[in-house]
Amino acid sequence: MRTRPVPLPAAVVIASLAALLGGCSVGPTVSVSPESLAQQVSDQLEEQVGVAPDDVECPETLEGETGASTRCELMAGGATYGVTVTVTSVEGTTVRLDIQVDDEPTEADA
DSSP, rough: OOOOOOOHHHHHHHHHOOOOOOOOOSSOEEEHHHHHHHHHHHHHHHHHHOOOEEEOOOSSOOOSSTEEEEEEEEEETTEEEEEEEEEEEEEEEEEEEEEEEEEOOOOOOO
16 A cells, blocks of 8 residues: 655645644654644643733744744733744654743833
């Protein structure tokens, strides 16, 4: 039996709100789209501190590989904070994340 990859580009699949992809293709990695990652960061922070941030923006797809990381920005109360998001484990299509918010807000552009 032969397995062929789906002919859709990976970016299309990722952008289709499939936050965690496992799919049926051979050898792909699980990825989290920027939009889904931002939502997961917001949800987890709201769960931890009881209040959702005003906004979270993540600039890139996060590959579901243990140790992979990216930086996002969190806006809350008029301040912007950097956020480091790191993959701690991947089990099938479940990606577990460690989220660390910077202690100090970023400097505003003048």
